[in-house]
Structures are given as structure tokens and as C-alpha cells.
């Protein structure tokens with residue numbers, strides 16, 4: 059089953075709030091995540107504008123039908139962060155429930171979890 063990474067492409071990271079120029083940090087992170095996800099089995103990406111977590115950007119959501127979903131934030135638009143997000147999404151894709159044991163988490167996602175959402179009852 060496909061795990062989708064939804065990247066907010068309008069997020070600002072840290073001090074970018076004072077810098078309105080394009081591209082936004084979220085768009086930079088999205089491009090990096092898209093490149094990483096191409097090599098991860100069962101992972102696809104999409105972009106959206108605002109996940110309503112603007113104060114802790116850059117934000118992404120990790121979702122799959124019938125699985126627990128997560129939002130993660132506070133990512134810098136950097137290659138290491140993108141690789142960790144894609145690695146985590148691949149583990150989510152390989153998990154029957156979407157839960158990934160903490161011992162398996164990529165170091166780069168630790169401390170970035172913001173919310174989790176149980177699957178909808180009719181999707182289990």
C-alpha cells in the first residue's frame with residue numbers, strides 16, 4: 059500500500075518569516091523530499107499549501123489508507139531532513155498498521171512528530 063508524503067510548499071523555517079522571497083523553505087524541502095522518495099519503495103509525494111501548522115514549519119504529513127497517520131514539523135529544507143522523511147515513509151509503507159518501532163526511526167525524524175491520527179473506522 060502506498061504511503062503518501064504531503065509536503066507543505068508554503069512553510070517558512072525559522073527566520074524565513076522575515077524573508078518573503080521565493081522559493082519558500084517548504085518548496086525547497088518539497089523538491090528534496092520528491093527526489094528522495096523516488097528511490098523508496100511504496101512511497102509517493104504530493105504538495106499542498108498550508109497544513110495549518112505554520113508556526114512549526116517546515117511541515118509534512120505521512121499517510122496511507124487504513125493506517126495511522128502523522129504530521130511532522132520543524133524541518134529545515136535540507137537534504138538530511140528530506141532523506142530522513144523519505145526513510146521514515148518507507149518504514150510506514152512497510153508497516154501493516156503504519157506504526158514504526160521507535161528503535162527503527164531514522165535519527166532525523168526524532169523530535170519532529172507533531173500529531174498522529176488513527177485511521178478512520180471504515181478504512182481499517
Ligand code: FES
Nearest residue numbers: 066069109111112
Ligand atoms: S504554511 Fe506550511 S503549515 Fe501553514
